Amino acid sequence: MKMNSTSILLLWSMTIGVMISMSSNSWMMMWSGIEISMMSFIPIMSSNSMLSAESCTKYFIVQSSSSMIMMLSLLMMISKSKLNYEMILLTSLMMKLGAVPFHNWVLSVVEGLNYLMLLNLLIIMKMAPLTMLSYLFSTTTMIPMLTMILGSIMGINQNSLRKMLGYSSIFNLGILILSTKSNPVWLSFMMMYTIMMISIISFLYKMNLNYINQMSVNNHKKMINLKMWIILISMGGMPPTLGFSAKLLIIEFFIKMKMSMNLVVMILSSILVMFFYMRLAISTITYSSTMNKTKLHSVKEPSTNLMMVNLMTLPMMMSLKIMN
Incomplete structure (x- = not known):
């Protein structure tokens, strides 16, 4: 545009x-x-x-x-x-x-x-x-639970990165709907999710990636591979990234509100979401660099700042929690 x-x-x-x-x-x-x-x-x-x-x-x-x-x-x-x-x-x-x-x-x-x-x-x-x-x-709690389940299951089989992000967004929407019972919680989760989405979308845009079979980035610098790994595991919710901090915040909220069924559904759905993001991360190194069906046109290297935000958030949150 x-x-x-x-x-x-x-x-x-x-x-x-x-x-x-x-x-x-x-x-x-x-x-x-x-x-x-x-x-x-x-x-x-x-x-x-x-x-x-x-x-x-x-x-x-x-x-x-x-x-x-x-x-x-x-x-x-x-x-x-x-x-x-x-x-x-x-x-x-x-x-x-x-x-x-x-x-x-x-x-x-x-x-x-x-x-x-x-x-x-x-x-x-x-x-x-x-x-x-x-x-x-x-x-209602039934609609957000079904939203989380559908978003996590349907995202597994996608080849289009846009559709995968769409299903991931549907999964996170279920979490957001449940967390609207507390304004600080849903706004904090939304802020973290926004940072993660900006990270992955800016990376995909700069690397001109549209499909999973374009994730062969071995022809590029190791630092680009590292950034991609950190962004993807953050989207999947692996510790010690920003995505894990967001999930931790929601788990604590569900426990306080005694929403045990919602908590179980969220954890199981999160495992599936983690699976398809980890599959995407692994594909960056397992696909052969000789696959030339689709070529990458990297204009400039993605920013390191967003990668550092994704990494440093959990230690900062834990420090603030201990001080309080």
């Missing part, structure tokens, strides 16, 4: 829409902020390709449909209807987030996006609906 004045204006508008939703104490203002961010995001996610146009159309249909359902629930709330408007509002938020059983649109949309727009879709556009979800009292 070329960054011209129009794109910058739309990005600002999208960010302001998310901030309005997160900072407002009115349901209508939250809905307005979500609509502003959606209408700003759609023009910048589109490009000249047919796949991108298809992704934009699907995204618009899903988001506009969920917005209509949300407006219906808000009108029922204002009119003090006897119907269960909270369940209708919850359904609209699950549609917007892409939770089970409304997850299929996420996988269809991610294939038509470049990596910058993928980051916006999987991180920024989730902030406002999650904030609204944190204000609801009737949050």
